[in-house]
Amino acid sequence: MSATASEEDLTDDELAGLELVRESGGIHQSEFWKALDVSSRKGSRIVESLVEKELIDREDTVYEGHNTYYLTPTAADLDFSLLMAGDMLSPFVADDELDTSSDAFSQWIMRLAYQ
Incomplete structure (x- = not known):
């Protein structure tokens, strides 16, 4: 083995x-x-x-x-830390540009800020 x-x-x-x-x-x-x-x-x-x-x-x-x-x-062997923001999995992992004006992005940032 x-x-x-x-x-x-x-x-x-x-x-x-x-x-x-x-x-x-x-x-x-x-x-x-x-x-x-x-x-x-x-x-x-x-x-x-x-x-x-x-x-x-x-x-x-x-x-x-x-x-x-x-x-x-x-x-x-994969490094999943790049997908993380604190202890949360980032929902914004993509090749496309991020729309920072989106509600989903704002809500995610606010949850991080209040933790």
């Missing part, structure tokens, strides 16, 4: 691979090893190690007509 590893236990290649998966939010394995500038064989070894250490998830997929894997950070 595998156990979650700490980052201190990782090789430089594994750290670079983990950072790539975290920064991208998800990447195909065929792009992963190219981005790291390693051979596909070495890239596969890095992925296998990170999966074993429960730092990334790997899912079967087809990409550009070829069977490959899609690599994502594990849920335990």
